[in-house]
Amino acid sequence: MAVKFPKVCVAGVGLIGGSVALAMKRLHLADEIIGVGRGLENLQDAQRLGIIDRYTHQVQEGVEGADLVVLGTPVRAMPELVKKSAGYFKKGVILTDVGSTKQKLIEQILPILEPGVNFVPGHPVAGRELSGARYSDPELFQGRWTIIVPTRKSPDQAILQIKELWLALGARVEIMPAEIHDQVLAAVSHLPHLVAYGLVGALLALDRQTPMLRFSAGGFRDFIRIAGSSPEMWRDICLENREPILAALDRYGEELARLKQMVKQEQADELEKYFAQCRRIKERVEKGHG
């Protein structure tokens, strides 16, 4: 039988929160969805588009009586929302989130969680270059991974329900510890963004000496697109996932030094071998075998 939550609260109705809500409504996995947020226009959009049934600016009002609470705000705003909701959570509620970093968040939330609240953090690994409820897409999670990160306040039954929810939304689900989650995301997502930001930053500096950006072709334009993501979101990710990101940057620095050495010493065969190995990975990842 499919998972179902009579009353759902989505606190932070952005692209991800909104897409979760919209997909749940389409699939009849909720009787009522209440949106919580600060921006009136965004909440009105969400209601008009049928993403949520009603909205409130007061998180206490949103969580009251809810069977499922989904935190969809930037990660650094989540602990405050939980703190404010103290005394309003329904006993047995499942609290989850869609944030892209986990360990620090869990450390902050566990101590302020009242008894009877089950906390099952989650992270749908889906692109998010757009923001706002109006970009919500019920298909956003189809075939994408959602990582569930159990805490000591995640009973098996609650983990199972969150897992079934994501499966119903079309996602593939993996369960892993917060530490591993943060390391993996630092490598496959946060590092690429920093690498792209660094490149754009370097070219901006070089362009001030010799105007050159207009000659940028294929390769560099992809970097520019990546570096067009939300500055606030990436600032928060850097602060929230500091240690794994620093470790990933170190590992990357070693790799770049190795490549540089090959160029310096004109190691033709090694360079070609290195590039060919990178090309093979392309086929592997594009086939989805990762």
Add this chain to the structure above:
Amino acid sequence: MAVKFPKVCVAGVGLIGGSVALAMKRLHLADEIIGVGRGLENLQDAQRLGIIDRYTHQVQEGVEGADLVVLGTPVRAMPELVKKSAGYFKKGVILTDVGSTKQKLIEQILPILEPGVNFVPGHPVAGRELSGARYSDPELFQGRWTIIVPTRKSPDQAILQIKELWLALGARVEIMPAEIHDQVLAAVSHLPHLVAYGLVGALLALDRQTPMLRFSAGGFRDFIRIAGSSPEMWRDICLENREPILAALDRYGEELARLKQMVKQEQADELEKYFAQCRRIKERVEKGHG
């Protein structure tokens, strides 16, 4: 009056050489185009598709009597072609190329050039992830930059003719010294590719410790695409443009160190400012103002 070359030889009928030939034929800028190459199938494709009128495996035969010779092979194969053609060039011929590095190439070709050969190197800065004559596209250069790099064997009249040729093919033309060309390309094209290769290499190594590549989303997939370019071509570029690439890698290393410091010291405002500055460049480049 439009530029016109009665007899044209394209030595190396790949994506770029083939696109030049096809565009020249469509625009009636040549009476006859002879393709030179080693691969029979590729040359047959080119002839069948109307890209060239006929072909030969002997470069001497191709250049004989030609008014324009376009070198379209990998850069490192070009000097040998010129050497082989000694004694066969028509007096007053214009020799040009479409290679993506310039200074070393020019140093190698100038001493072996016989009197009466005008040498006007060029570089159409166009994407080239596909290879082979069958991908030729006469529109490939529309609105893209072609950089012309005059040498001491480039009379003004020859430069003008090559410039008019590229303008006729729809390109925007910039003239610059070889040294600047190589620095600019090292920054806007070669560096981004090495940065992407290094990232893919680092993730391959990390994936062997903790399988993680399947969780890669948006950002990283762009890198994988960039790192899927031809290993042979990028090996050659690294060797041909070694010094400017090493300088660009150093500059990038400094930038990455700066970003790392901001993360290490949790400089929230500086990070956000840095990311926001990178986002602004996105709009500038996407509008084509570079």
